[in-house]
Amino acid sequence: MDFSLTREQAMLKKLAKQFAENELEPVAAEVDEAHVFPVDNFAKMAAVGFTGIGVPKEYGGCGGGALEKVLAVTEFAKKCMTSAACLSIHLIAPHAIADYGTEEQKQKYLPRLTKGGELGAFALTEPNAGSDAAGVKTTAVYDAETNEYILNGTKCFITGGSRAGILVIFALTDPKMKTKGMSAFIVEKGMPGFTVGKIENKMGLSGSETAELIFEDCRVPAENLLGKEGKGFKIAMQALDGARIGVGAQSIGVAEGAIELSVKYANERVQFGKPISSLQGIQWYIADMATKTEASKALVSYAAYLQDSGKPFTKEAAMCKLNGSENARFVTNLALQIHGGYGYMKDYPLERMYRDAKITEIYEGTSEIHKVVISRAVINGK
Ligand code: COS
Numbered sequence: 001m002d003f004s005l006t007r008e009q010a011m012l013k014k015l016a017k018q019f020a021e022n023e024l025e026p027v028a029a030e031v032d033e034a035h036v037f038p039v040d041n042f043a044k045m046a047a048v049g050f051t052g053i054g055v056p057k058e059y060g061g062c063g064g065g066a067l068e069k070v071l072a073v074t075e076f077a078k079k080c081m082t083s084a085a086c087l088s089i090h091l092i093a094p095h096a097i098a099d100y101g102t103e104e105q106k107q108k109y110l111p112r113l114t115k116g117g118e119l120g121a122f123a124l125t126e127p128n129a130g131s132d133a134a135g136v137k138t139t140a141v142y143d144a145e146t147n148e149y150i151l152n153g154t155k156c157f158i159t160g161g162s163r164a165g166i167l168v169i170f171a172l173t174d175p176k177m178k179t180k181g182m183s184a185f186i187v188e189k190g191m192p193g194f195t196v197g198k199i200e201n202k203m204g205l206s207g208s209e210t211a212e213l214i215f216e217d218c219r220v221p222a223e224n225l226l227g228k229e230g231k232g233f234k235i236a237m238q239a240l241d242g243a244r245i246g247v248g249a250q251s252i253g254v255a256e257g258a259i260e261l262s263v264k265y266a267n268e269r270v271q272f273g274k275p276i277s278s279l280q281g282i283q284w285y286i287a288d289m290a291t292k293t294e295a296s297k298a299l300v301s302y303a304a305y306l307q308d309s310g311k312p313f314t315k316e317a318a319m320c321k322l323n324g325s326e327n328a329r330f331v332t333n334l335a336l337q338i339h340g341g342y343g344y345m346k347d348y349p350l351e352r353m354y355r356d357a358k359i360t361e362i363y364e365g366t367s368e369i370h371k372v373v374i375s376r377a378v379i380n381g382k
Contacts, residue, residue: 003301005071012068016075019048020083028080031207032352037163038207041083042090043117050087052114055094059110066242066304070249077253078260081356082207084253086119088246089159089208093120093168096239097186100227109166109186118165122243123155123187123213124236130157131369133236134179138215140171147222149173149185151193151215159363161211162196165189168239169213170232182232186224193218204355241314242307243364244321248300251324251360254353255293258335261350262286265339282338289331296324315377322370325360332357 005013023044031038045051053068055061069091077084094113097105112118129135138153151171155161167187174181187194197212227235263286266277276282299320306313332354336343343350361367 008064009068009071012064013071013075015048016050016072017078019044019050020075020079024076024083025079028082028349029346029352031080031082032204032356033206035201035206035209037160037209038080038083038086039163041080042086042119045083045087046115046117049115051090051117052094054091055098055110055114059098059106060112060114060116061094061098061110062114065308066245067301067308069246070252070300070304073246073249074253074256077250078257081250081254081353082205084250085205085208085359086160088250089122089243090120091246092122092239092243093164093166095242096122096168096184096226096235099238100184100231100235101186102223104223105186105226113166119160119163121158121160121164121167122239123158123161123167123169124240125155125157127154127156131366134182134233136170136172136182138169138171139175140173140183140185140220142173142222143219146219148219149222149225151185151187151218151220153215154197155213155215157200157363158211158213159208161213162199162209167213168226169215170236171215173229173232177230179233180230182236183229184226184232184235185220186226187215187218187220191218191220203358204352205359237314240364241317244317244370245300245303245307245313247360247364248296248303248317248320248324251321251328251357252293252297252300254357254360255289255296255324255328255331258332258350258353258357259286259289259293261348262289262335262338265342276338285334285338289334292327293331296320296327299323312382315374315382318365318370318373318377321360321364322367322374325357325367328357328360 049062052061073084073088113120140149140151169187173183193216195214197214200210269276303316303320336350336354
C-alpha cells in the first residue's frame with residue numbers, strides 16, 4: 001500500500017499550507033468576530049485555483065479529485081475553519097455540475113464557479129427536511145408555455161447561501177413520487193422570485209453566513225434542470241457522499257491545528273518548575289490526540305482514494321465523517337484543557353476552534369444519520 005503523495009499533490013499541500021498561514025490565519029479571529037463571509041479569502045482562493053479543485057481543466061478547474069480537496073481543506077482548517085468550510089462546501093456545486101451537467105451547463109457555469117470566483121451553494125435542507133432529506137416540500141412546476149420551472153418553497157441553513165452566485169437546489173417535480181419525484185436545478189442569484197431571508201447567528205463557523213433562501217414563483221429556465229427529472233434525490237445523496245469527505249478533511253485540519261498549538265503551549269508553559277509537556281498527564285493527552293487524529297486521517301484518505309478510483313464510497317465517506325468529527329471535538333476539547341484558563345479566553349484561538357469543531361458533528365449529516373448509513377451498508381454486506 002502506497003501512502004506517499006505524488007509530486008503534484010505534495011506541491012498542492014505545500015501551497016495550501018503557505019496560503020493558510022499567510023492569508024487565512026491572520027484574519028481568522030476577525031472573520032469569526034465579524035460574522036461576515038470572508039470575501040477576500042475566497043477571492044484569493046479563486047485567484048490561486050483552489051475553488052476549482054476536482055473540476056476538469058477544460059472548464060476552468062485545476063483537475064485533481066477528492067484527495068486534492070482533502071489536502072487543501074485540511075491545511076485551511078488548521079488555521080481558519082470558516083474559510084476551510086467555505087471552500088469545502090462551495091465545491092459541492094461545481095462537482096455536482098461537473099458530474100451531472102449537460103455540456104452547455106458545464107461550459108456556462110463551471111468557469112464562473114472556478115476561476116471566475118463565484119461562490120457555489122448546495123440547497124437541500126428545509127425547516128422540516130433536515131436529517132429526513134426526503135421530506136423536502138419545495139416544489140418545481142413545469143410551465144410548458146415559457147419552458148420554465150416555477151419554484152416555491154424555503155430552504156434553510158444553507159452555507160454561503162447569502163453570497164452564492166450559483167446554487168444547486170432541490171425541489172419536488174412530482175410530490176407523489178417522494179424521493180423519485182425530486183429534481184435538481186441550477187439557480188442563479190438574481191433570478192426573479194429568489195430572495196435571501198434570515199442569516200443565522202451561530203455558535204461557530206461564524207463567517208460562513210448560513211442563510212435561509214426563499215423561492216416565491218421563482219422562474220428557472222428548463223435548461224437549468226440538473227440531471228433528469230426525478231433523479232434529484234440520488235444527485236443530492238451522491239453529492240453529500242463527496243461533501244462528507246470534505247467535512248472529514250475539515251475535522252482533521254482543526255484537530256491537527258489544535259495539536260500544534262497544544263504542543264507549543266505545553267513546551268512553553270512552566271508550572272511546578274518545568275514545562276507542562278514534561279508532565280505525564282499532558283503527554284498522555286497529546287498521545288491520544290495524535291493517535292486518534294492519525295487514524296482519522298487514514299480513514300479520510302481511504303474514502304478519498306475510493307472516490308477517486310470510481311469505487312463505491314458511501315459507507316467510508318460516512319465513517320470518515322463520523323469518526324473525524326467526533327475526533328475534532330475530542331481533540332479541541334483536550335487542547336483547550338491543556339491551555340487551561342488561557343484556552344477559554346478569546347486571546348487564544350482554541351475557544352474558536354472548539355466552537356467551530358462542533359458543527360462537523362452536525363452538518364452534511366449528523367453523526368446519528370451516519371450511523372444509519374453505515375449500519376445499513378454493513379448489515380447489507382456492502
Ligand atoms: N448514493 C446514491 N443513491 C443513494 C444514496 C447514496 N449515498 N443514498 C440513498 N440513495 C438512494 C437509494 O438507493 C434509494 O434509491 P431507490 O429508491 O432507487 O432504491 C433512494 O436513494 C432512497 O434512499 P433511502 O430509502 O435510503 O432514503 P431515506 O429516506 O431512508 O434516507 C438518508 C436516507 C437517511 C441516508 C438520507 O435522508 C440522508 O442522508 N439524510 C441526511 C441528510 C443530510 O446529510 N443533510 C445535510 C444536508 S446538506 S447541509
